Amino acid sequence: MSKDSLPLTILIIEDNLGDFVLLEDYLLEKFDVIRIFQEESFDGAILKIKSANKIDIILLDLILPYLQGGALVEKIQEYSGDIPIIILTGYTDIDLAQKILSMGVSDFLIKDEINPEILYKSIIYSLERKSYINGLNKTKKTYQDLFNLSPQPMWLYDISSLAFLDVNQAAITKYGYTLEEFKNMTIRDIRPKEEMESLDDSLAQRVSKDAYGFAGVFVHRLKSGKHINVEIYSSNIEYNNKIVRLVLANDVTDKLEYIKQIEAQNVKLKDIAWTQSHVVRAPLSRILGIINLIELESFNSEDLPYLIGQLKLSGNEMDDIVRNIVSETKLLNLNGLNNG
């Protein structure tokens, strides 16, 4: 039978030399490229784990001098990180070993039943399981990071109690509450009082339509008391075996403020255009009307000085109006600069 060529470094923590030699034989029978360390005491084992030798798997006798059972496992785990641990035990300790399984060890083997096959299988399973769990954890972490490290404020809330279940870093930064504070709050607590009705309307609508995506623009209140306008996107997701609502909030206060400014400028420009059309043309039409009249009258008419006086008045009036438009336009530019 060919040996497994998987390169492995195994630490056997076993104070009984006979048992160790037996284990070593079994391992050498199954693995081709293998390094085996033996440690007889807890302290020696810790030193070995902490050393530069990269341990792939630990075989641990449950009964060592001075330290046994659960306490032993717990102590080892403080140093072993994600190295899989296989417990070796006698018949008398089966109950104990079973309990210890729940502490996160990979497997337990009964010494009297160990043979090369059983040992080999247990080691391979443990390694496989470790890489699978690592993969799962990595995926989980990726998704958690997507939530936690997203630059957009996001949170999860319970659909019936409206309580915050989780809140990401961006939301904590934006709203000013700590995660603990958030977890003692409901989504009502980040709304100004006058917004409750629109919140209730929106929630009712979302429930009835099982809506997904854009929910609308709402006013939220920060811890500082400041109000912001936010675009809300939300959808249902499963979280800890429960359907909860995931919310993404996009602060559009500046955007809305900017639009408001542009709208105000538009009104002003419209005013100026209206002035052009109505106010400027009034004296201008008067001037042209007087000229029409002068053309009609004889040039030596006694009214001529009066009409020329009126021409002058209308000309000055128009001059004032045009100056006024120029200064208003300048004001518009200044406002734009100050706010830009």
Added chain:
Amino acid sequence: MDKHVLLIDDDPIFHIIFTRMIKKVYPSLNVNSSLNGKIGLEYLNKNYNINDQYIILLDINMPIHNGWQFLDGIKKKGIMQNNNITIFVVTSSTDLDDIKRAKSYGFVKDTLSKPLSVDSLNHVLKPLIN
């Protein structure tokens, strides 16, 4: 049958220019001046005669009663169907909205832009002269 020209405008200079032009071209016509829509309506209330003929030149932007209020007022009076009043809106505005709005009153004959030339004066006064 008498012929009246009613000028409703808040600009006294326009009154002067306009009455002088009319005196030059049609010395026999009688021109009445009102400085806003309210005075214009009051004049009609007092002096309207179903057998006379009226030409009204109406400005839009005026204090107290503007041109629109005058048009609404005269519509309410129900004298337009007697067919003896012709209304021209005369404004210094070149605003298209104003022109559209003036046209929405079916009985407004035309919209003219200030200043009025002798030609446009002839056009306006034609119904009275013939």
